[in-house]
Amino acid sequence: MPRLFIPPSLRALTGGVEVVSVTGATVREALQSLERQHPGFEARFCDGGKLRPGMTIAVNNRFAPDGLRTAVSPDDEIHFLPALGGG
């Protein structure tokens, strides 16, 4: 099952749990799975069905260009990170 890494400032919502096993074939489905286990996350990551501005998603170690639509496989890690731009 894919594993979703909880940002440290939000671990209070999971009772301190850092990594949550989720189900789903996309990041969106994984988030919904997280929401069922620990309510309150979807609102923090999403706004109007899209990822909140200023955030980005990495699947394993690559930034995911398709955002919430990005496909995930059973061995994947999902990370929510600050968006970054280059110069």
Next chain:
Amino acid sequence: MSIGEKREYKVIGTRPVRHDGVDKVTGRAQYGADVHPTGMLFGAMLRSPHAHARIKRIDTSRAAALPGVRAVVTSADLPDQGSRVVELGEGAVNMRHLSANVLARDKVLYKGHAIAAVAADSIHIAQEAVNLITVEYQPLPPVLDVRAAMKPDAAVLNDDVRTEGLEPGDPAANRPTNVARRILFQKGDVAAGFQSADVVLEHEFVASTVHQGYIEPHNATALWNADGNITVWMSTQGSFTARQQTAELLRVPVSDVKVVPMEIGGGFGGKISVYLPPVAALLSRKSGRPVKLVMDRAAVFEATGPTPGAYIRLKLGFTKDGRLVAGDAHLAYEAGAFPGSPIGPGCMCLFACYDIPNARVEGFDVCVNKPRTNAYRAPGSTHAAFAIETMIDEFCRQAKMDPAEFRIRNGAKAGVRRVDGPVFDRVGMIETVEAIRNSEHYQSPLGGSNRGRGIATGFWFNCGLKSSVTATVNADGTVALVEGSTDIGGTRTSVAMQLAETLGIAAEDVKPTVGDTDTAGYCDVTGGSRVTFATGIAAVEAAKDIISQLVVRAARHWEVDPKTVEYVDGGVTGPAGKRLSFRELAATLHETGGAVIGRGTSSEANQGGAFGTHCVDVEVDPDTGKVQILRYTAAQDVGTAIHPSYVEGQIQGGAVQGIGWALNEEYWYDDMGQMRNATFLDYRMPTCYDVPMIDTILVEVPDPQHPYGVRGVGEVPICPPPAAIANAIAGAVGVRMRQTPMSPPRVLAEILKQD
């Protein structure tokens, strides 16, 4: 010099003369300020004299009445943005803040903040008219220090800013504040990590604001035509993001705006955000003529997007046998007038070079009355590298451990989990350290008094994002390649070389053009070290598209089954020994179906990150504190060097910017928030007399996500220099510098403290 795994290529790795070279050495190349459409007017901007003030009243009547003045605009002419946040290709942008930065609304938030603009028959009349605009200000106390700005009683710059990223339920999240964001990363058990450490070091660091220092000031010439179409000729790192920003700021459809990217005189991240195009467009609409706006040098310093000043507090724990076991970092970056410093990447880069089991990083994005910061080559990373790389050096000197060996022992590699979460796959950090350790520079003794040697490593992510190209085969066997990526350092050639390599033709047989937003397919910005990588992938895809079409055409020409035709070695082969070179086949295309046009896009591919390790020898004058760079070597993992001269050039250029950052460059503010050194005389960038040759070692560990193994190279070279130089100064005269720039008065003060 090059190390690593090399495949054999025909074009990749060679050094052809760049396609736009002749125009650039003869003065024919057209930069933004060189355009002159018929009937053009000249624009000038009124800018705030105050660092922080309310605007009570603006009276433009005397300016409008001056003979020769054709239009005057203020923020009243810009449409309201509400609280829109728009995705602009390299991140989401708060449109109210972007609009207020372009033309101030009810408040000015930094000295130089644009307030109004005039278009007139000559630049001199426009400047005279600007002086006739009267503004009534209510000055407010300026907030100039990042730590002061974070205090609960600090004057608040923006009433609509709240802190994002606090713990859920924290009441501070509802108060207007200068602290726009809090970032937190945590790995392992920091307390236990420090318990297990034999040596614990903790220090504070301060970095002054520095500017990208591009030699060409911002410019935009706009024509708002009677049919509603807006054309903007400008220097920009991203014509598509400039188009979208301009359209959003004017609240017109994106397709109404065409951005024509002229040649650009340097960007380094500072020419992504727009300042001038909407203003020039409004002036054009009001006057019915094209209007050119060019910033003067003082405005470039005071009112564009320098990199943040910063405060960092860092604590590191080491075992006595040289393992880094714990780290705790607090970073505060100055966002300037509006939120958006690179605090996120700064926090992510700080420990990225190391395999550290226990670490915590907390960072803050803080508004102050200075120009709103923007990207500058590996934004946020250099500040972080300065802190950690100097503290590691301090430990190594205390523990009498070779700094290269420390980095090899603790270095990031495949399987190491970063503090922000993701696990590295194959990366070249240790290879770059080994390249320095094994270099002639590092191996040769450094003699003489007051001389020292220092090394440092830096990291940057590099972006993937989206690019597209089209390529047409010409009847004479050349290929016209249209890319949307503006060319700031020779990328039209490096992309053309990848197309040529894939087709098996010469680089000179590809004619690359940078198209405008109507003629080129969408490309994300030229920044993030992404063009040679991502636009290169698009070019390779376009070449493959051409190849598959050529196979069909050759079959048609020979009147054989396409399954019997193969594309090999820059040509096609068919049954019974038939063969045509690319050139010969190109000559037949009109008879077999007309134009062959290939297209390619890249959006999935993502880069794995880049590491660089630098070594510098310095001599310090103990009487003046002046630091002379004696010798400099930069090793970097470049994946595959498409055009080695331009890869070397990126490394050399970034290193020298880092040297300037380290030794002399800073925004010198007085206590009223006025920048006192807004000229190239006093904002002291390195000249060629200040630096020696910069030797480069290209380590080539190919990136598996690119068909030729390319890694972006442009940004990471700016990360190591300040730390490497601080480490060399420590070796030379035994003083530890924890503030940039390490200018002569500061170095001297530390030397004198010792005595």
Next chain:
Amino acid sequence: MAKKRVVQTTINGDAVEFLCEPRQTLLEVLRDVLNLTGTKEGCANGNCGSCTVLMNGRPVTSCLVLGVEAEGAEIRTIEGVACGGHLDCVQQAFLEGAALQCGICTPGFIMQTEALLAENPQPTEEQVRFHLAGNLCRCTGYDKIVRAVLAAAEKKRANV
């Protein structure tokens, strides 16, 4: 606004006559009056060298020269360096040595180099760096520029 003056001068070997206000700099005249946009503005106060032209053989920052001062002078700009469409040694060396990235400082460097090599055909690296210290480049780190100037000097000596 003062009346415009008629100025007669020689630019790149051609007799040229232009009108300008006394307050207009030579840089402004070249770019906006004569459409010779190869000379660039980087700072408008003589600190970056992008506007370097030769005036009676001497390199000057044209942003600090008034247009009216060109009266009777011989001005050479980047547009006059190539001869009949053929690049000269310095231009060729910059291209072959990849001594430019964005290219905005390149005209200024080339003009300053022409003046240097006319005065000192065999400069050392130190002399090259000293003479070019008034020209700022932000892209290259100067390494390839200095190498190109030394290569051009050698080529010039070989051709003579």
